[in-house]
Amino acid sequence: xxxxxxxxxxxxxxxxxxxxxxxxxxxxxxxxxxxxxxxxxxxxxxxxxxxxxxxxxxxxxxxxxxxxxxxxxxxxxxxxxxxxxxxxxxxxxxxxxxxxxxxxxxxxxxxxxxxxxxxxxxxxxxxxxxxxxxxxxxxxxxxxxxxxxxxxxxxxxxxxxxxxxxxxxxxxxxxxxxxxxxxxxxxxxxxxxxxxxxxxxxxxxxxxxxxxxxxxxxxxxxxxxxxxxxxxxxxxxxxxxxxxxxxxxxxxxxxxxxxxxxxx
Amino acid sequence: xxxxxxxxxxxxxxxxxxxxxxxxxxxxxxxxxxxxxxxxxxxxxxxxxxxxxxxxxxxxxxxxxxxxxxxxxxxxxxxxxxxxxxxxxxxxxxxxxxxxxxxxxxxxxxxxxxxxxxxxxxxxxxxxxxxxxxxxxxxxxxxxxxxxxxxxxxxxxxxxxxxxxxxxxxxxxxxxxxxxxxxxxxxxxxxxxxxxxxxxxxxxxxxxxxxxxxxxxxxxxxxxxxxxxxxxxxxxxxxxxxxxxxxxxxxxxxxxxxxxxxxxxxxxxxxxxxxxxxxxxxxxxxxxxxxxxxxxxxxxxxxxxxxxxxxxx
Numbered sequence: 326x327x328x329x330x331x332x333x334x335x336x337x338x339x340x341x342x343x344x345x346x347x348x349x350x351x352x353x354x355x356x357x358x359x360x361x362x363x364x365x366x367x368x369x370x371x372x373x374x375x376x377x378x379x380x381x382x383x384x385x386x387x388x389x390x391x392x393x394x395x396x397x398x399x400x401x402x403x404x405x406x407x408x409x410x411x412x413x414x415x416x417x418x419x420x421x422x423x424x425x426x427x428x429x430x431x432x433x434x435x436x437x438x439x440x441x442x443x444x445x446x447x448x449x450x451x452x453x454x455x456x457x458x459x460x461x462x463x464x465x466x467x468x469x470x471x472x473x474x475x476x477x478x479x480x481x482x483x484x485x486x487x488x489x490x491x492x493x494x495x496x497x498x499x500x501x502x503x504x505x506x507x508x509x510x511x512x513x514x515x516x517x518x519x520x521x522x523x524x525x526x527x528x529x530x531x532x533x534x535x536x537x538x539x540x541x542x543x544x545x546x547x548x549x550x551x552x553x554x555x556x557x558x559x560x561x562x563x564x565x566x567x568x569x570x571x572x573x574x575x576x577x578x579x580x581x582x583x584x585x586x587x588x589x
Numbered sequence: 590x591x592x593x594x595x596x597x598x599x600x601x602x603x604x605x606x607x608x609x610x611x612x613x614x615x616x617x618x619x620x621x622x623x624x625x626x627x628x629x630x631x632x633x634x635x636x637x638x639x640x641x642x643x644x645x646x647x648x649x650x651x652x653x654x655x656x657x658x659x660x661x662x663x664x665x666x667x668x669x670x671x672x673x674x675x676x677x678x679x680x681x682x683x684x685x686x687x688x689x690x691x692x693x694x695x696x697x698x699x700x701x702x703x704x705x706x707x708x709x710x711x712x713x714x715x716x717x718x719x720x721x722x723x724x725x726x727x728x729x730x731x732x733x734x735x736x737x738x739x740x741x742x743x744x745x746x747x748x749x750x751x752x753x754x755x756x757x758x759x760x761x762x763x764x765x766x767x768x769x770x771x772x773x774x775x776x777x778x779x780x781x782x783x784x785x786x787x788x789x790x791x792x793x794x795x796x797x798x799x800x801x802x803x804x805x806x807x808x809x810x811x812x813x814x815x816x817x818x819x820x821x822x823x824x825x826x827x828x829x830x831x832x833x834x835x836x837x838x839x840x841x842x843x844x845x846x847x848x849x850x851x852x853x854x855x856x857x858x859x860x861x862x863x864x865x866x867x868x869x870x871x872x873x874x875x876x877x878x879x880x881x882x883x884x885x886x887x888x889x890x891x892x893x894x895x896x897x898x899x900x901x902x
Contacts, residue, residue, distance in 0.1 A: 390884045
């Protein structure tokens with residue numbers, strides 16, 4: 326099944342040249358040959374310089390087994406001073422998956438996303454000099470993940486579980502703390518008839534002093550009951566991390582994640 | 590109207606230009622025991638090159654009709670299978686058994702409309718609910734081989750029992766774990782065990798409907814049976830001591846897979862980080878190893894995480 330994707334036909338490129346116009350000169354050619362790159366790059370990165378960079382690692386399966394929840398991780402820890410990261414799935418109806426600000430955290434973010442069709446998926450990291458470093462890979466998929474209604478709506482009692490949090494921190498000897506969190510939320514794209522877009526659009530992890538360590542800005546493609554993994558760099562002696570979040574209906578939630586080994 | 594006719598003519602011309610003979614499975618049954626034949630399939634994925642021919646369907650000529658076990662991945666396969674059986678024996682087909690709801694087990698059933706197609710109740714429910722989606726995905730994976738194939742829900746429910754057909758005494762073994770309902774068939778007359786989806790041979794096990802603890806219990810049950818030849822769902826047919834080894838190999842993989850994922854979840858690994866996790870050397874002889882491992886991560890990981898990540902709010 327995983328076969329090399331042929332380059333897009335010249336006619337498709339030509340069409341995009343016309344649409345994208347002069348901005349093209351600033352965007353490096355896409356090594357993945359995705360037909361959307363020339364349009365997406367200016368939309369996502371604006372006028373900022375963009376380079377393809379192998380130091381950004383993108384983890385995703387070659388074949389998407391579950392179009393509702395494809396694992397995706399981006400590791401830019403090989404780059405210095407990463408200020409912001411963005412995850413993109415070119416051919417999704419909403420290409421931007423999430424934005425991540427590793428304020429006092431490693432340049433690493435992992436989650437699961439909906440996939441509408443076979444696509445390029447990318448991770449981009451903006452360093453202190455304003456340059457976006459991009460890498461990615463192609464994933465094959467049966468698709469349909471963005472247009473399907475959330476499974477929670479079939480269960481009927483989803484509102485009773487909305488905002489429930491499962492989380493655990495794994496403190497390391499070097500003072501960092503790996504953090505995994507799961508929030509119950511439909512994360513609806515708004516593409517199913519009669520179901521409006523409804524998703525968590527802001528999550529903040531902070532230390533006990535209230536200083537934010539990382540911010541996640543999820544968008545429509547993030548999977549239902551989203552799971553995020555990151556590595557926070559809290560102040561020494563931190564005993565708990567504070568998670569706060571909000572969805573696009575203004576519903577807020579908060580949870581405290583102990584830094585000691587949690588009881589399973 | 591004229592435009593429609595032109596379009597039709599163009600389509601017909603295109604159809605006529607297609608080499609009709611290109612798509613044939615070329616099925617030849619292999620005799621594995623007295624009265625018993627198997628159509629030995631490959632160990633790859635479903636591809637446009639193999640048309641989905643990766644299963645080991647078989648048949649038993651009982652003296653009072655033919656027992657068919659599994660129907661293959663497409664209508665075309667079922668029809669070719671039936672034609673190949675006719676070359677071996679003039680006996681009519683008495684019954685078709687379908688081992689589980691996976692596509693290569695039941696999508697050839699259209700070739701047997703005049704014969705009872707039997708399956709466990711859980712398999713019948715699964716095909717009724719998921720059959721259309723399963724067939725649709727096969728069209729995506731293998732393309733034109735599927736032409737004309739539609740899901741057929743088995744007509745007869747069977748449970749664990751012993752049936753005598755002609756000179757053969759067949760034990761229908763009702764288990765689950767690979768799927769919600771897994772039928773294995775032991776021919777007590779010849780000592781051939783058709784293990785259905787429960788046992789893999791030289792191919793990485795698949796887990797889209799798996800319940801690992803139940804699957805392991807089913808393997809224990811099969812290991813306690815007396816048989817001399819084992820027909821795995823995919824891969825090399827095993828005889829003698831090697832027959833029981835296939836069960837142990839499947840068990841080894843499932844135990845490693847489940848244990849590895851649980852240990853990694855407990856250490857805070859992310860699902861994406863598990864995709865390239867090293868796989869021990871002893872499994873490297875299994876075909877499609879990394880791809881099936883990655884599929885299994887997709888199938889098994891979310892539930893493990895849901896069960897083990899502490900609830901804090």
